[in-house]
Amino acid sequence: MAGEKTRSLVVTQLSGGNDYLNCVVPYADPRYIDSRRNVRITEDKVIPLDRGYGLNPGMQPIKELYEQGKVAIIHGVGYPNPNRSHFRSMDIWHTAEPTKVGDEGWLGNAIKQMHPDGDNVVAAVNFGAGLPRALAAKGAPVASVTNLETYGLMNHMEAEDQRNEALEVFRRMYTQAIGSGPVMDFLSQTGLDALRGADILRAVPDRYSSNVEYASNSFAKSMKGAAQVLQADIGTRICYTQHGSFDGHTNGLALQEELLSDVSGGIRDFYSDMKEHDQSEDVLVFVFSEFGRRVKDNGNGTDHGSGGVAFLIGDRVQGGHYGEYPSLEADKLLEGDLEFSLDFRSLYTEILEDWLEVDARPVVKGDYERVGFLKV
Numbered sequence: 001m002a003g004e005k006t007r008s009l010v011v012t013q014l015s016g017g018n019d020y021l022n023c024v025v026p027y028a029d030p031r032y033i034d035s036r037r038n039v040r041i042t043e044d045k046v047i048p049l050d051r052g053y054g055l056n057p058g059m060q061p062i063k064e065l066y067e068q069g070k071v072a073i074i075h076g077v078g079y080p081n082p083n084r085s086h087f088r089s090m091d092i093w094h095t096a097e098p099t100k101v102g103d104e105g106w107l108g109n110a111i112k113q114m115h116p117d118g119d120n121v122v123a124a125v126n127f128g129a130g131l132p133r134a135l136a137a138k139g140a141p142v143a144s145v146t147n148l149e150t151y152g153l154m155n156h157m158e159a160e161d162q163r164n165e166a167l168e169v170f171r172r173m174y175t176q177a178i179g180s181g182p183v184m185d186f187l188s189q190t191g192l193d194a195l196r197g198a199d200i201l202r203a204v205p206d207r208y209s210s211n212v213e214y215a216s217n218s219f220a221k222s223m224k225g226a227a228q229v230l231q232a233d234i235g236t237r238i239c240y241t242q243h244g245s246f247d248g249h250t251n252g253l254a255l256q257e258e259l260l261s262d263v264s265g266g267i268r269d270f271y272s273d274m275k276e277h278d279q280s281e282d283v284l285v286f287v288f289s290e291f292g293r294r295v296k297d298n299g300n301g302t303d304h305g306s307g308g309v310a311f312l313i314g315d316r317v318q319g320g321h322y323g324e325y326p327s328l329e330a331d332k333l334l335e336g337d338l339e340f341s342l343d344f345r346s347l348y349t350e351i352l353e354d355w356l357e358v359d360a361r362p363v364v365k366g367d368y369e370r371v372g373f374l375k376v
Contacts, residue, residue: 016245020292031328039297058261061268069319072373078340082306094133108137127222143197252301307338
């Protein structure tokens with residue numbers, strides 16, 4: 001869009017299945033009280049919101065952003081024929097393929113569209129170990145960072161010829177181990193891109209200055225890393241963060257509140273940081289989990305469910321509630337789970353086309369109605 005700065009997306013993955021009912025809480029609904037005899041947020045602890053809902057006690061920073069109109073709450077997010085396996089359900093979210101195993105990530109496809117020549121090795125930066133499937137696609141370079149403050153492979157090699165020689169050794173190592181062909185080419189290029197990306201990223205912390213004091217937990221460090229990378233203006237369009245596990249089969253209340261406190265505080269500090277540097281209008285934060293939890297508790301926690309909640313946060317977000325909160329009536333549950341009411345591919349369509357400005361159809365394999373959370 002003419003005259004605008006480059007927009008970026010920060011994804012926050014709540015791994016392990018975030019409990020929807022105890023995240024956005026229908027605290028006065030008698031069916032919630034009856035279903036959650038032991039694992040529920042009581043009225044004296046909930047953070048009142050509106051429409052009869054409240055937020056988990058760990059989410060005060062999100063409440064503050066919500067009151068500023070910066071938070072869209074997306075109710076009942078899911079997909080047809082839900083899968084309660086962590087691995088499979090997360091893979092469905094990562095690839096936007098509910099009926100088969102997908103061959104590339106939804107964000108990996110976006111990276112390829114933005115950089116068809118693969119010429120930007122820091123187009124996407126993952127904060128954490130490994131590479132989420134959401135970012136994986138042949139020809140889509142991604143850098144993966146565990147700690148930006150200590151990142152930087154081969155940073156002792158100052159001479160250009162030494163670095164180039166080391167990269168060539170890396171390529172030969174892959175050739176010997178895997179052989180030639182598409183698999184070797186993909187892995188080898190991924191490794192080379194990561195090393196080149198390291199050369200760029202290792203200089204980022206030295207260019208960063210902020211008055212925001214982040215917490216010391218791992219998620220806050222990831223969000224600080226995202227702020228550092230985006231403020232350095234090195235061409236990064238996507239940052240990927242994650243926190244968890246939210247898999248609260250036992251000790252569910254305390255586990256979720258602690259994790260949501262980390263996430264909420266980290267997002268609030270990230271937003272404040274970007275605001276301080278006049279970049280908050282150009283970043284969108286997307287928060288999701290692979291599924292919600294069962295409606296009835298198991299005595300000390302909750303088990304794997306289906307319908308969940310997502311959040312979109314930023315200056316360009318039209319704050320409020322979107323979609324319908326799934327019914328808690330017994331005859332409207334899906335085998336004891338909340339029924340989904342909004343296909344997650346509608347979210348992807350709006351993020352991809354209206355924010356990142358790429359074609360959503362190759363990703364979602366169809367046309368999905370936009371939710372309308374972005375300001376025109």
